[in-house]
Amino acid sequence: MNSLTQTRSIVLAxxxxxxxxxxYAEETQHHWGYGGEHGPRHWAEMNAEYEACGVGKAQSPIDxxxxxxxxxxxxxxxxxxTPLHIIDNGHTIQVNYEPGSSISVGGKxxxxxxxxxxxxxxxxxxxxxxxxxxxxxxxxxxxxxxVVAVLLKEGARNPVVKTLWTDLPKxxxxxxxxxxxxxxxASLLPKNHKYYTxxxxxxxxxxxxxxxxxxxxxxKAISKEQVARFGKIYRANARPVQPLNGRAVKxxx
Numbered sequence: 001m002n003s004l005t006q007t008r009s010i011v012l013a014x015x016x017x018x019x020x021x022x023x024y025a026e027e028t029q030h031h032w033g034y035g036g037e038h039g040p041r042h043w044a045e046m047n048a049e050y051e052a053c054g055v056g057k058a059q060s061p062i063d064x065x066x067x068x069x070x071x072x073x074x075x076x077x078x079x080x081x082t083p084l085h086i087i088d089n090g091h092t093i094q095v096n097y098e099p100g101s102s103i104s105v106g107g108k109x110x111x112x113x114x115x116x117x118x119x120x121x122x123x124x125x126x127x128x129x130x131x132x133x134x135x136x137x138x139x140x141x142x143x144x145x146x147v148v149a150v151l152l153k154e155g156a157r158n159p160v161v162k163t164l165w166t167d168l169p170k171x172x173x174x175x176x177x178x179x180x181x182x183x184x185x186a187s188l189l190p191k192n193h194k195y196y197t198x199x200x201x202x203x204x205x206x207x208x209x210x211x212x213x214x215x216x217x218x219x220k221a222i223s224k225e226q227v228a229r230f231g232k233i234y235r236a237n238a239r240p241v242q243p244l245n246g247r248a249v250k251x252x253x
Contacts, residue, residue, distance in 0.1 A: 032205050033091070040239050043205050053207035059242035060200035060213060061122035067196050067251035073106040074252070075148070075193055075214055079186040084178040088169045091204065092116045092237055093230065095164065096175065101185065103138055103148065105214070110138030110146045115185060119230055121151050122203050122238045123215050125196075130219055131227045134188055135203075145202075146212040148195075150188050155221030160187045165229050190218040198249045203239045217251065 032043050032050070044054025052059070078101060085096040094116040101112040114137050121133035132152040139145055152158070163183055169176040194217045201209040 034237050034239075043207065047205070050205040050207060052201065052209060053205055056201055056207055056209050057243075057245045058199050058201060058209045058247060059207060060203045060211065061124070061239060061241050062198065062200065062244055062247075062249070063124040063127060063241045064196050064198075064215065064249055065126055067249045069253050070250040072195075072197065072250060072252040075195060076104040077186060077189060077193070078102050078104070079112065079184060079189075081182040081184040084163070084167060084181040084183050085175055086164060086167060086169060086178070087175040088172045088233065089116075090172050092118065092234060093164065093168065095183065095185075097185065103146065105146070108140055108144075108146075110140045110144075112136060112138050112185060115188070117230060118203075118238045119227065119234060119236060120238055121149075122241075123149055123151065124241055125151075125215075125217075132222060132230065134220075136185060136188070144210065144212070145208075146214065149213065149215040150190070151216065151219040152222040152227075153219040154224050154227065157223040158188075158221060158226060160184075161222055161226050165226060168233075188220060190216060190220050192216075192218040194218065194252050196249055196251045198247055200247075 032038050032046055034040065043050050080101050082098040082101065087094050087096065094114055096114045097112045099111060103110050103112070115134055117132055117134055119132045121130040123133060130151040131154050134150040134152060136148040136150070137145065138147070160183060163181065167176065167178050167181060196215040196217060198213050200211050200213045201207050202211060
């Protein structure tokens with residue numbers, strides 16, 4: 001092999017070696033999860049856009065303690081049936097909701113965009129965690145987010161969850177549309193709508209703050225088998241509780 005050919009071979013080998021490394025670096029930079037080097041402790045390091053996960057002062061979830069009773073506006077739920085649009089997004093099971101369902105609180109209207117699940121519950125009430133929680137995500141015309149959290153306790157089988165688990169996607173990151181299957185998020189709600197509220201953030205990257213949280217004080221039942229079924233897909237997908245940093249937590253009377 002002459003020197004020119006040898007040089008070309010070395011350059012080509014180096015190039016081939018660098019391509020997968022660069023591709024892996026780009027992929028892992030955005031690949032967050034719930035354990036190990038991709039877990040919550042490292043989210044802020046993975047991407048500049050995730051900085052709030054490490055330096056934010058109003059992060060979620062929290063352990064709700066010593067909530068101050070207050071005369072708060074009731075949450076007015078206006079949820080309607082919608083065809084099932086379900087996706088395993090690589091972090092949870094999520095249901096994308098068609099337009100037309102909303103909540104109204106204190107004169108602010110928020111449209112329901114999706115709901116998803118965490119195991120165990122991300123929120124704690126006086127240190128207590130529940131087997132799971134459903135997060136119903138809403139957005140208003142100004143782009144502000146409001147999340148209603150429904151804590152799920154072990155008990156009777158949950159009819160909505162039964163429908164969802166029956167039609168779980170077989171592939172990740174590919175939405176499954178079941179036009180003939182109708183669901184209503186209202187069925188996820190307990191009868192008592194008493195709630196805790198506080199200013200917080202998204203509980204997943206980029207951990208953006210400015211999110212209004214409404215954690216319903218009364219849990220809804222889910223069966224042990226239904227929790228286990230979710231656990232086969234996501235054994236644990238809950239972010240640890242975050243410091244309160246002086247935030248006020250109120251509870252409706």
